Amino acid sequence: MSSQTAxxxxxxxxxxxxxxRYHRVRKTVQTICVIIFILLPLFDIMRVDLVRQRFYFxxxxxxxxxxxxxxxxxxxxxxLIAAMAMIxxxxxxxxxxxxxxxxxxxxxxxxxxxxxxKKHLAVASEKTRKIIARIAFYLxxxxxxxxxxxxxxxxxxxxxxxxxxxxxxxxxxxxxIVGASVTAITFFDFAFLRxxxxxxxxxxGYLQNMLADKHTLLVHFHDPHHQxxxxxxxxxxxxxxxxxxxxxxxLECTHCAECVDAxxxxxxxxxxxxxxxxxxxxxxxDREQDRKWYRSIGLRDGKRIVILALxxxxxxxxxxxxxLRKPVLVRIMPNRMTLYTLSDDRLVHNxxxxxxxxxxRTPQQLKLSLNGLPQGRILSxxxxxxxxxxxxxxxxxxxxxxxxxxxxxxxxxxxxxxxxAQKPATFDxxxxxxxxSPPKPELPAVGPGTKP
Numbered sequence: 231m232s233s234q235t236a237x238x239x240x241x242x243x244x245x246x247x248x249x250x251r252y253h254r255v256r257k258t259v260q261t262i263c264v265i266i267f268i269l270l271p272l273f274d275i276m277r278v279d280l281v282r283q284r285f286y287f288x289x290x291x292x293x294x295x296x297x298x299x300x301x302x303x304x305x306x307x308x309x310l311i312a313a314m315a316m317i318x319x320x321x322x323x324x325x326x327x328x329x330x331x332x333x334x335x336x337x338x339x340x341x342x343x344x345x346x347x348k349k350h351l352a353v354a355s356e357k358t359r360k361i362i363a364r365i366a367f368y369l370x371x372x373x374x375x376x377x378x379x380x381x382x383x384x385x386x387x388x389x390x391x392x393x394x395x396x397x398x399x400x401x402x403x404x405x406x407i408v409g410a411s412v413t414a415i416t417f418f419d420f421a422f423l424r425x426x427x428x429x430x431x432x433x434x435g436y437l438q439n440m441l442a443d444k445h446t447l448l449v450h451f452h453d454p455h456h457q458x459x460x461x462x463x464x465x466x467x468x469x470x471x472x473x474x475x476x477x478x479x480x481l482e483c484t485h486c487a488e489c490v491d492a493x494x495x496x497x498x499x500x501x502x503x504x505x506x507x508x509x510x511x512x513x514x515x516d517r518e519q520d521r522k523w524y525r526s527i528g529l530r531d532g533k534r535i536v537i538l539a540l541x542x543x544x545x546x547x548x549x550x551x552x553x554l555r556k557p558v559l560v561r562i563m564p565n566r567m568t569l570y571t572l573s574d575d576r577l578v579h580n581x582x583x584x585x586x587x588x589x590x591r592t593p594q595q596l597k598l599s600l601n602g603l604p605q606g607r608i609l610s611x612x613x614x615x616x617x618x619x620x621x622x623x624x625x626x627x628x629x630x631x632x633x634x635x636x637x638x639x640x641x642x643x644x645x646x647x648x649x650x651a652q653k654p655a656t657f658d659x660x661x662x663x664x665x666x667s668p669p670k671p672e673l674p675a676v677g678p679g680t681k682p
Contacts, residue, residue: 249495250504252487256324260331267328271384280386281405282620290552291589291620299551306544313537315438317528319447323428323435324486332378333424334469336371343367368421375417382416383409425470429482439481444511445530449485450478453505463496464489464506474506557590558617560647562657565626569662577630578663579609582645585624588617596649598627603643603661606631629661636663 271277274286285292285300292299314322323330340363347363354362376396384392387405400406419427428435442448451458451474458475465473467488472480474489487508494504510530529535565581572578588594596615600606610627617623629643641661648654 249498250487250491250507253491256486259325260334263326263328264331268381271381272389277385279388281388281391284620288552290555291591292552292555293587293589296555299548299555302544302548302551306541306548309537309541309544311434312441313534313541315434315441316443316446316537317534318485319442320435320438320483320485321447322438323432323484327428329419329427329432330425330469330484330486332420333428336420336424337469339370340367343370371417371420375420376413379409379413379416383412428484429470435484436481439479442479445528445534446511447485447528448478448509448511449474449483449487449490449506450509451475451506452509457497457502457505459496459500461496463492467492555589556655557588557651558594558596558649559587559589560596560649560655561585562645562647562659564659570664572633572664573630576633578633578636578661579628579630580661581626581628582659583624583626584615584647585622586615586617586647587622588619590651591619592651593618594649594651596647599646599648600629601644601646603629603631603641604635606643606661608645631661631663633664636661638663638665 269275274291275288277286278284279286283294285294285296285303287299287303294300311322343366344360344363347359347366351359351362380392380396383405387408392405392409395403395406395409401410462473464475465471468474469486469488470482470484472482474480474483485508490504490506490508493506497504510525510528529538561584563583563585565583568581570578570580584598586596594617596617597613598608598610600608606629608627609630610625612625615623615625629645631641639662641663643659643661645657645659646654647657
């Protein structure tokens with residue numbers, strides 16, 4: 231067969247408009263989010279340990295008492311949430327929200343089980359197949375509910391401790407009761423609630439709609455040339471069952487763009503552009519201006535630039551505070567209940583108290599030294615304090631010096647606390663001596679015939 235005959239027998243190549251692939255991108259992003267959701271508490275990247283009163287953030291072990299860092303962290307996340315809602319609308323709901331991810335996975339699992347039962351039990355009645363599929367779905371939904379409930383509770387309870395409680399089926403302690411309750415709620419969510427939570431309950435969904443303005447990213451129906459063929463594929467593809475053709479500002483819309491993929495696929499087959507797409511606000515805007523990079527990523531007015539600048543400032547401040555944080559916190563305080571004591575050997579004693587907290591994950595050694603006090607030294611039962619990870623040690627020690635070399639009243643000195651994991655901490659303190667120094671011992675007179 232000649233090449234002309236072969237080419238003539240082939241159907242003519244019809245140019246088609248490629249469909250969008252938001253679904254594939256969204257599922258990839260959601261998979262990454264699930265992995266991050268699982269890894270965050272297991273590796274102490276970000277979690278709140280209510281048992282030990284610790285907050286883990288990006289590898290740093292913060293104590294609940296460190297209010298400044300916790301305040302900056304909360305403010306950073308609040309501004310980030312507001313900025314995301316203002317610029318990108320309900321992008322969080324469609325791409326990042328665990329509730330939406332697990333709800334869609336639950337619906338997909340139920341459909342897959344129904345198709346499997348229908349295929350392999352074709353001889354059974356439709357009602358029987360539905361009952362079997364429903365029971366199988368419930369049974370298969372229990373292990374994921376336990377697993378994801380475990381991950382969620384691990385954000386607040388140490389994972390190792392929680393795992394031992396799970397193996398022993400603990401439902402007596404607070405952590406065990408919480409774990410069992412969260413498992414039941416998770417199963418109820420997977421089996422029954424699903425996107426109903428996003429539509430009618432979720433407070434963040436309502437907040438995102440409140441923060442939206444004329445420049446917020448939306449999924450909207452735009453058909454000035456009447457290209458829509460009323461196939462209703464966009465309605466069937468919508469996870470929450472809305473009709474995007476009725477308006478872009480529907481509270482239930484999560485901006486997942488499933489309708490965009492559906493419309494572009496159908497109209498692409500007849501060489502038409504999709505009439506549903508992402509857009510900044512309801513208007514198409516100035517196309518020349520929209521080509522600028524900062525407008526294409528959502529920075530379309532001064533308000534958004536200010537929010538981004540504020541977010542950057544908080545991020546820099548949070549990074550600096552965490553980087554300057556000392557792993558071992560040392561506090562030294564004088565005990566002024568007794569100003570001083572004078573021993574029989576004419577040594578003046580001042581008592582001090584030290585509180586040392588090891589906020590790192592490795593054992594630390596703390597040593598004290600003294601500067602600026604003539605012939606002064608530190609008397610302590612433990613010259614070196616051994617600090618286990620997370621341990622706080624309180625101890626008392628005396629600073630002593632001979633009375634004859636001290637100035638009456640107040641003497642200034644410096645106590646140095648040396649830790650291997652950080653720069654030495656210095657404490658400028660005062661040493662109290664008697665107001666009248668004892669007379670210095672007189673040397674014997676040297677006279678004729680007396681040997682010096």
